[in-house]
Amino acid sequence: MEKEQYLFKLSSYQKLSVGFKAYLNYAMQQTDFGRLGKISLNSVELGRFCYLAKGSGRIFIYDTENEHEITIMFVQSQDILPELKLISKYIQGQLFMQFSENTTILSIPVKHSDNMHKLFQESVTLCDEINAEIIAKVIIILTGLKTLDADHRLDKLLESFPTVFSQTAVKDVASYLGIHSSTLSAMRNRNK
Template identity: 30%
Template structure:
């Protein structure tokens, strides 16, 4: 299972056999059931997760309504980055929306990798850039695309998320009402 992580890392940096051993000991395999939380709003996020399989969503509460900000799946890293990096309380919750297998690394082990894996900082930079780009793309999408176009874009770029996420979570992520998403899906099928 860790080979998925190593393959993702090797897409960005070269790692030696010794560095693979270091990474193997730093990341632990965990499983979570559907609806279990990785992080709850207001708590610390002491771990970084790499999704082997399954789906995870990030959300916050706004006047009792859950606002989904991200839906992530295989080969994605997930944590409350602000909390993880700054040791601050999370402003969002992170919940498994399916049964998940993940790799988990603690903040301490993560920081040790900077000393033990030669290009770890370069790899982390690429992860953060991908995270920032995803958030920026979503914000631009919400501002500039119609609800139908947002759904079609997601369907074209991440069909696994579009087809395997509950309507209420997907609708929130797309910034529309569940009824509107159901109507859009029917129109797309025609």
């Protein structure tokens, strides 16, 4: 079932040829992570076209200078993840992903990506479409940080990720919203 959802998600970006779908189905790998598991994205390669089949988590940077975590984004079931190992070399600090619950990621191993691009030209445009969607998400997040007050940023987060407080520490949500955790606690108490 998860494999079909994965192929359906990739097909939502563009129509996939029968041969390309068969290759993806053949090469697909599943990686499972436990609740509260944390991986360093500077050193771990999850593969290409990473799809969160089950579970949720957050992507964060560990700021070594100030010794604290900065939550960049939350991800949940049916999200496609960015090419995080490639991104990590451009970021000051260490890039991590922490899983809020037992999580399954489906992806295409890196060793297959060269063959995939040689055999199926459509894989290049699929990469472009996925990257465009991820960049758009980041732009929306940044725009919200610049134009919305903390209450509205919290409302937008809860719209897209209603279970965030049952799965994530308050300090991590506060980091994402750009506010102090005590401010977030006061906001939550005021809204109850």
